[in-house]
Amino acid sequence: MRLKQIIISTWxxxxxxxxxxxxxxxxxxxxxxxxxxMPETKTIAEELQAYEAKLGEKLRIKQDYAQAKYQEYLExxxxxxxxxxxxxxxxxxxxxxxxxxxxxxxxxxGQQKLQLRRQDKxxxxxxxxxxxxxxxxxxxxxTYVLNTMDGSGVSIILHAPEEHDLTEKILNDxxxxxxxxxxxxxxx
Numbered sequence: 001m002r003l004k005q006i007i008i009s010t011w012x013x014x015x016x017x018x019x020x021x022x023x024x025x026x027x028x029x030x031x032x033x034x035x036x037x038m039p040e041t042k043t044i045a046e047e048l049q050a051y052e053a054k055l056g057e058k059l060r061i062k063q064d065y066a067q068a069k070y071q072e073y074l075e076x077x078x079x080x081x082x083x084x085x086x087x088x089x090x091x092x093x094x095x096x097x098x099x100x101x102x103x104x105x106x107x108x109x110g111q112q113k114l115q116l117r118r119q120d121k122x123x124x125x126x127x128x129x130x131x132x133x134x135x136x137x138x139x140x141x142x143t144y145v146l147n148t149m150d151g152s153g154v155s156i157i158l159h160a161p162e163e164h165d166l167t168e169k170i171l172n173d174x175x176x177x178x179x180x181x182x183x184x185x186x187x188x
Contacts, residue, residue, distance in 0.1 A: 026158050027142040029167045032149050034129055037176050044121045051117055055110040062106060066099040132173045136166050 037039050073092045076084045137145045145166060147156045171178055 023144045024165075025074075025141055026160075027137060027145045027164045027166045028146045028148050028160055029133065029170055030148045030167065031133075032130065033167060034146075034170055034174070034176075035125065037171060037178070038125060038129075040044065040125050040128075041175075044118075044125070047121065048114065048118055051109075052114055055113065059103065059106050060111060062099070062103055066103060067114065069099060071095055071164065096125070103160065114184065129170070130172050133166070136169045136173055140166070140169075142166070 069092065073089070073096060076088065076092065133145050136142075142164075144164060148155060148165075148167075150156055168178060
């Protein structure tokens with residue numbers, strides 16, 4: 001009796017799950033490749049590079065000043081004929097420590113500013129790609145569309161049918177022409 005209930009339950013469950021799983025259609029796309037081919041991304045990369053250089057210039061000025069102070073400190077400590085006293089060294093050491101802390105803080109602040117600017121600039125582009133993914137997925141009746149790579153470039157999808165790769169369709173929807181060298185690579 002118990003075995004009969006298990007078998008009937010299993011058949012019922014399979015009868016429900018079978019049709020549901022047949023309706024799921026999964027596609028995938030290489031979002032990193034899509035973003036890298038977008039003209040907007042290239043423009044933003046150039047803007048961010050200029051902004052990073054501007055931030056770096058301010059930091060270099062402070063580093064140069066700290067280096068000059070450190071050189072002054074070394075010259076003072078290397079004077080064997082008139083060795084410096086603790087009172088002479090203390091103000092320079094304090095200033096060097098303060099400069100080091102300021103440099104570290106400015107480096108951290110600079111990285112944070114750059115990251116925030118990158119996020120602000122990329123947000124509309126990512127939204128544009130997301131809309132295109134949805135449009136292509138809806139047109140192809142895809143239930144899910146997965147990204148083929150994680151944020152660090154590691155492949156997430158190890159094997160999938162090529163006909164479910166939506167990358168080229170999304171690029172076409174965005175009006176982006178795929179360079180011939182990339183087409184040749186994907187054909188291999």
